[in-house]
Amino acid sequence: MTRDYSQLFPNATPKPAATRLSQLGWQPFFAQQLEADALTETPPVRITEVHRSGLVCLGETLNVEVPPDDDLTVGDWLLYDAEHPKDSVRLERKSLIQRVAAGRLKYVQLIAANVDTVFIVTSANADFNIARLERYIALCFEADVDPVILVTKPDLTDDAEDYLARAAAISDRVPALAINAKKDDVAECLSDWAKPGRTVAFLGSSGVGKSTLTNALAGTELDTQGVREDDAKGRHTTRHRQLYLTENGPAVLDTPGMRELQLTDVAAGISELFEDIEDLATRCKFRDCAHESEPGCAVQAAIASGDLDPARLERFRKLAAEETHNRESIAEKRARQKGFAKHVKRVTKDKPNRR
Ligand SMILES: Nc1nc2c(ncn2[C@@H]2O[C@H](COP(=O)(O)OP(=O)(O)OP(=O)(O)O)[C@@H](O)[C@H]2O)c(=O)[nH]1
Ligand SMILES: [Mg+2]
Ligand SMILES: [Zn+2]
Known part of the structure; x- marks a missing residue:
């Protein structure tokens, strides 16, 4: 033997x-x-x-x-x-996450490059919002990054199952899991994605547990802070983006909580997420169907038969309209800047010595 x-x-x-x-x-x-x-x-x-x-x-x-x-x-x-x-x-990027910078002046802000998996973090409380999760997913699809939804703080509610089910129903291409960021099995729970040689990032609002998860995964001791009791809003504890290395795991990116996620240039990402609605639309009688009261509308028919949630159609419309608006206003701003630069050049050329 x-x-x-x-x-x-x-x-x-x-x-x-x-x-x-x-x-x-x-x-x-x-x-x-x-x-x-x-x-x-x-x-x-x-x-x-x-x-x-x-x-x-x-x-x-x-x-x-x-x-x-x-x-x-x-x-x-x-x-x-x-x-x-x-x-x-x-070097050429494998993926690129970008958004419209928050504030009055719109410009494109690069968030991170060469990320393999984005953990979209939300909590099982007032932070949870389907339309916002859909934004993050469209952003990830467009960026060529795999999104995974993490619903944190399941230990603080009796409704964790319900939150998780709603997150999981958003797209069958996006896994969702409930995770207590303060427990010591975080690395194990995320092991399908958080592997050596890969890069993972935590994105989400302030206070949802991104730094707590980073600490669990990377062994760092980043500051974390409790959230406001009434609305579960965080205190913007993390101020900058930083990539942390791990001994035998992935590179981990912790990011500051986003106040607002405005999208631009993500038309393809939105189409991917709402593929079913776009598929239906190809079956409408009229090619320019607005899916309102036109005869032979496959989208309205799907709503009538209960196959499509009208609220989801509404979110799709809103997101697509906003994306178009942002894309156009950024393009306009660029054109204006170009025009202004030309104007300055012309003025200085025409009147070189005017005092
Ligand atoms: N009970 C419980 N508390 C959690 C969980 N995840 C995070 N917390 C707590 O929530 C608070 C906020 O966590 P942070 O990790 O600072 O949140 P953050 O997403 O990094 O926030 P910002 O840096 O402001 O963007 C801290 O007090 C954490 O201890 C969880 O799953 N369960
Ligand atoms: Mg943080
Ligand atoms: Zn239609």
């Missing part, structure tokens, strides 16, 4: 430690963009923090800073040029 002694020596064959590049989320997709000698001449580094003064980048052995640049974001890979850091070349 042969006996298996390996159990007696659990540490006899230790797992080789991951290289820092793989801990940073380095993947074949990026490696194949490199020329043979690039690795030594301009080694790859990943942007792990964005500050006004500069971008913190980590590589296999490097820990460097490059000058700030609006076209770069956390998660981007650069070929680091030690002599001229600002000439470091960005």
Whole structure:
């Protein structure tokens, strides 16, 4: 009889430690963009923090800073040029998450690049909102990132099952799970997505538990703070985006709570999420059917038969209209800026010496 002694020596064959590049989320997709000698001449580094003064980048052995640049974001890979850091070349992105910056002046803000899975975090309380979750999902679909919905704080309510069922019903392409961010089985619960060599990000409103989840996954000790009792709103504890490395797991991105998620350039993401409605629309009698009271409308027929929730159609309409509006106003702003630049050029050319 042969006996298996390996159990007696659990540490006899230790797992080789991951290289820092793989801990940073380095993947074949990026490696194949490199020329043979690039690795030594301009080694790859990943942007792990964005500050006004500069971008913190980590590589296999490097820990460097490059000058700030609006076209770069956390998660981007650069070929680091030690002599001229600002000439470091960005590698092609696997994915890019962007939104319309909150505020009066609309512009596109890059949120993160090269993320594999976004955990859309909400809580089983007043934060929970289907229309908002749909926004995040459309954003992820457009960005080529896999979304997973996490419903936190199931321990603080009797209705956790109900919240979870509503989250799971949003799309059969988006898994949903309830998770207590303060328990010690977080890494296990997320293990289908939070794997070595991957990059995962937590997005969601303030106070839903993004930093608590990051701490559980990455072993960090980030600040967390209780939420307001009356409306479950958080206190915007996290102020900047940062990517954290783990010993034998994924690179983890914690982000500040979003006050508002305005979308632009996500028409394809919205179509993907509401694919069933778009499918129905192709079966309407009239090609330009507005799905209101036209005869032969397949969308209204689906509502009448109970196959389509009218509230969902309404959310689809609202999101699509908002997306179009944002896209047009950003395009207009760009055109205005271009026109203004031309105007300045013309004025200064025509009247060079006017005092
Ligand atoms: N009971 C319970 N408390 C939780 C859970 N998840 C988060 N919390 C608590 O909720 C509060 C807010 O958590 P944070 O991790 O700071 O939330 P955040 O999403 O990082 O918030 P911002 O940084 O403001 O965006 C903290 O007091 C956490 O301890 C959970 O699943 N159960
Ligand atoms: Mg936080
Ligand atoms: Zn119709």
